[in-house]
Amino acid sequence: MDPVGVAAAPPEAGPGPAWRSKCPWGAPNTTSISCSLADVMSEQLAKELQLEEENAAFPEVVAVAEGPFITGENVDTSSDLMLAQMLQMEFDREYDAQLRREEKKINGDSKVSISFENYRKVHPYDSDSSEDEVDWQDTRHDPYRADKPTTTPRKGFIGKGKDITTKHDEVVCGRKNTARMENFAPEFQVGDGIGMDLKLSNQVFNALKQHAYSEERRSARLHEKKEHSTAEKAVDPKTRLLLYKMVNSGMLETITGCISTGKESVVFHAYGGKSATEDKVIPPECAIKVFKTTLNEFKNRDKYIKDDYRFKDRFSKLNPRKIIRMWAEKEMHNLTRMQNAGIPCPQVVILKKHVLVMSFIGQDQVPAPKLKDVTLSSEDMKKAYYQVLNMMQQLYKECNLVHADLSEYNMLWHDGKVWLIDVSQSVEPTHPHGLEFLFRDCRNVSQFFQKAGVAEALNERELFNAVSGFNITADNEVDFQAEIEALEKMNEDHVQNHGKKLSMFSSDGDPPIYDE
Numbered sequence: 001m002d003p004v005g006v007a008a009a010p011p012e013a014g015p016g017p018a019w020r021s022k023c024p025w026g027a028p029n030t031t032s033i034s035c036s037l038a039d040v041m042s043e044q045l046a047k048e049l050q051l052e053e054e055n056a057a058f059p060e061v062v063a064v065a066e067g068p069f070i071t072g073e074n075v076d077t078s079s080d081l082m083l084a085q086m087l088q089m090e091f092d093r094e095y096d097a098q099l100r101r102e103e104k105k106i107n108g109d110s111k112v113s114i115s116f117e118n119y120r121k122v123h124p125y126d127s128d129s130s131e132d133e134v135d136w137q138d139t140r141h142d143p144y145r146a147d148k149p150t151t152t153p154r155k156g157f158i159g160k161g162k163d164i165t166t167k168h169d170e171v172v173c174g175r176k177n178t179a180r181m182e183n184f185a186p187e188f189q190v191g192d193g194i195g196m197d198l199k200l201s202n203q204v205f206n207a208l209k210q211h212a213y214s215e216e217r218r219s220a221r222l223h224e225k226k227e228h229s230t231a232e233k234a235v236d237p238k239t240r241l242l243l244y245k246m247v248n249s250g251m252l253e254t255i256t257g258c259i260s261t262g263k264e265s266v267v268f269h270a271y272g273g274k275s276a277t278e279d280k281v282i283p284p285e286c287a288i289k290v291f292k293t294t295l296n297e298f299k300n301r302d303k304y305i306k307d308d309y310r311f312k313d314r315f316s317k318l319n320p321r322k323i324i325r326m327w328a329e330k331e332m333h334n335l336t337r338m339q340n341a342g343i344p345c346p347q348v349v350i351l352k353k354h355v356l357v358m359s360f361i362g363q364d365q366v367p368a369p370k371l372k373d374v375t376l377s378s379e380d381m382k383k384a385y386y387q388v389l390n391m392m393q394q395l396y397k398e399c400n401l402v403h404a405d406l407s408e409y410n411m412l413w414h415d416g417k418v419w420l421i422d423v424s425q426s427v428e429p430t431h432p433h434g435l436e437f438l439f440r441d442c443r444n445v446s447q448f449f450q451k452a453g454v455a456e457a458l459n460e461r462e463l464f465n466a467v468s469g470f471n472i473t474a475d476n477e478v479d480f481q482a483e484i485e486a487l488e489k490m491n492e493d494h495v496q497n498h499g500k501k502l503s504m505f506s507s508d509g510d511p512p513i514y515d516e
């Protein structure tokens with residue numbers, strides 16, 4: 001074939017040059033481009049053709065080079081520029097990894113560490129690097145860690161001559177006080193002083209320290225009061241544990257709920273179970289009296305215990321919690337005395353700390369009504385009065401007790417008779433205030449039955465003489481109470497002189513004889 005003829009072929013015969021085809025690896029087109037020999041040998045034409053070929057093959061190279069990062073995915077590696085950038089990025093990664101290994105090898109577990117942070121070459125296009133690969137606390141300054149104050153040597157000062165700074169320097173002490181605030185309780189908010197050169201004077205620091213300790217103690221008291229005190233119709237965790245033990249041991253079958261609340265106790269109803277001993281019978285229905293452990297209810301109760309010879313040696317006003325248990329024990333002993341004398345009252349089952357289990361006065365979870373709430377006929381009311389009078393005399397002479405809080409609120413009407421409850425405050429007649437308590441009980445009983453229409457009801461002075469056996473003849477109440485106080489004073493003097501109580505009544509009911 002003639003080469004001149006090939007060169008003379010028309011330019012429209014083919015679709016274009018081979019490097020402009022869609023697939024550069026496809027079959028070459030047989031149609032050639034018509035050009036002269038001089039054009040083929042021209043260097044300028046060669047450069048233009050090479051540039052067109054690169055633009056056609058790698059149109060995205062410029063865009064990737066100007067982008068925010070370079071990755072090895074979806075990139076044609078035939079470009080020298082792209083290969084150079086990827087190699088440099090890989091070299092930087094290996095270099096930084098080597099620096100981290102050197103830091104770890106040199107530092108080890110030492111508290112003082114070195115860092116090659118300034119020598120690292122974190123590539124801007126490195127997207128595979130992770131922040132958690134480097135422990136920034138080991139290589140950077142922690143902004144949330146307070147700077148340690150400058151320590152003062154043992155000699156007590158720093159510097160020489162006019163530049164001496166002692167440990168009593170105002171600035172040094174102020175910075176030390178600021179650092180010491182970190183030792184306060186977590187509940188005490190001291191604020192955030194990062195980046196601030198705070199200085200607290202000794203006066204301010206001592207005031208804050210005292211306030212922090214006061215708040216900590218107050219918080220502890222509130223928590224203790226919440227955890228160890230009973231509330232309305234509720235018990236604390238220790239009391240619940242005692243009740244659970246009674247149920248688990250079989251002494252109680254189940255606890256149904258609260259039936260009464262008062263200023264000093266909460267009463268629950270329960271069904272009795274089986275007793276561990278055969279000689280002790282548990283009633284079918286029981287009343288659980290839980291004495292409240294709140295101390296404010298017992299502030300005025302110490303006068304009923306501290307002068308009672310049965311508890312005088314064990315009484316401690318500085319430990320109010322002991323008063324609560326003694327209060328429950330006192331009611332148990334008083335109920336036992338009354339039960340032995342045949343006075344209608346609840347039967348004691350068991351005492352556990354401040355929880356007293358007694359027989360239930362009522363039926364089918366319904367407690368017996370109080371005497372103030374029940375409506376009785378005139379005959380029943382008269383019968384109730386004489387029964388109360390008889391019980392007061394039995395309580396005074398046979399049980400050697402004074403109720404000290406007897407009223408229509410502490411007397412129940414059940415099975416056609418009066419039952420006495422709430423005898424935890426009851427004292428003996430030889431108590432320094434025993435006769436005063438008896439006179440107050442007589443006033444309450446006399447006023448109630450006189451208002452109820454009982455014509456045979458005695459007044460408080462006559463009822464006092466009838467119960468106690470004294471024969472105090474005073475025209476008015478003031479003189480009557482004066483003679484009562486005189487009798488109590490004589491008994492108190494005898495106690496101080498002889499060291500023991502004198503029985504204020506004889507077996508036959510005559511007035512007491514003070515034998516010096």
